[in-house]
Amino acid sequence: MGVTITPAMVGQVVISGLLAGALYSMVALGLALIYGVMRVINIAHGTILMLGAYTTFWWFHLLGVNPYLSLLASMPLMFLLGVLLQWMLVTRVVDAPELSSLLLTFGISIALVNVAQLSFTSDLRSVEFLTGAFLVGPIALSKSRLISFAFAVVITLLAFWFLQKTKLGKAIRATSQSSEVAMVCGINVQRINLYAFGIASALAAAGGSLVAVMIAIQPEMGQVYTFKSFLVIVLGGAGNYPGALLGGMLLGLVEQLSSLFLTTQVSEAVAYVLLVLVLLLRPTGLLGGRAT
């Protein structure tokens, strides 16, 4: 559009892309976890992210305490909500055809969004805590995005450490490789499902809390995150946990790069084009996942 693209702009875009990507990776890891363990795509994942974001909003609004500390509230709360949803509803459709689990989580999602609309109204809300940016040479780094990035990286690394090193984490990975074999080895798969849904919801909640500090939130914000998280796990290969990290970074980069050439409105659609292209060209994901 007649705008010359300087190296500084490219640098800016690459860094913004990575900053956004870390958040996508963290949220998508949650979705990947549920899918890996139960073969359920949780349409309500973004909805839980939205509830996490509202937890942060109210925390800051009512208590006036540093919003980043609200992670200590939103993550456990959504962990509990996740466990509750799994225990009461989702567990009944784990082995049913995927039509059932898709529709069930869809139903949960629209009910929760409506509850949020009724209790919090549909107004845009924002947490005005950290505004402004650090200037590093020609590149401006938004403070809130930088801090969110740091939190997302730490939380994601903790989640990976947990999956790799702890006994429960190993049990989760075993279940996602094969729930039958895991059961034979004495792993209580029902319990693992509960933990997986809880942890996944906590990761989504963390994403919501961090998003709330960056942009204005509203009850219907979640759907976009469900979609993007799914795109991330498609990019990385479904059921491939490290793939989710790569996919998130890639999505962040592509979105930001496209904003160089397109208006922000249209760059929303870029994620979609990316999904269709990947499904056409490399349906098992970039790292190659388990065949579905």
Added chain:
Amino acid sequence: MRWAFLVALVGGLLLLALYPMVATGYGIQFMLQLFMWVALAQSWNLVSGLTGYVSFGHVAFFGTGAYAGAILVTTHGWHWGPASLAAGVAAVILALIIGYPCLRLKGPYFAIAMLGLNEVMRVLVSYFEGLTGGGSGLSLPTLHASGQIYYAMGLAAIAVTAAAYLIITSRFGLRLMTIREDEIAAEAMGIDTARYKLYAFLLSAFVPGVVGGLFARDQGYIEPISVFALLTTITMIVMALFGGKGTIWGPVLGAVTLFVFQELVWARFLYLHQILFGAIIVFVVLLMPRGILGVLQERYRLPRTL
């Protein structure tokens, strides 16, 4: 039994055909919308009820049709009849673009791709302002044709229900239902699953496009948020599920029951609308997976193809 049913059916259709002579303006609008929901719920049923591939974005075809029809009417001066048919074709083309990559794969790829589609279409329609009027919408020239649109909408509902009947009682329908029950077994039996899924999907996109075109003409004004509303998809799904997905009369039953209920009762509790819909979905999936019709079939030994 069969005769009684046919007589009732023909009689009912005849009454509906004569209804505009005695109806008030409100009555016509009410029935017109009822037909619209029957057509939409039944269209969703054609792909999701029969193949088990859930479409979370069927409103995208409705919206695309609404815009295609409205643009043809306003800028090219078409009559609304051919414009609505062209709107159906536009929806089918969109379905081809999305369905071809997504339906070759198994699993939830399709569902999620459809979840995003609506959002993308809304963004694109808002972006191409020159053609669509952008966020401020598109007004159609005034025309009082509710009476004619009533018949057109009714025909759309009948056509898609007849299509459901023809499909469910044919080999094509059996193939689709085999895919739903066990896709690997279907492939092993030599069914070209990707092709049949795509056919079902294209069929299910046509009528929402047509209905969208008619809706645009009837309302006289459309904007991105009104024709690409997520609630429309939700409503279609709830109606088809509630009545009984994968059956001929289930979506009709669901659409009529829920629409009448909605007009009589829920209009007063508009805020609770989506909670109710969410609860119905959860309830149906867990406790009544085959909908009202499924329950009736079990209790009264009704035929399978109903």
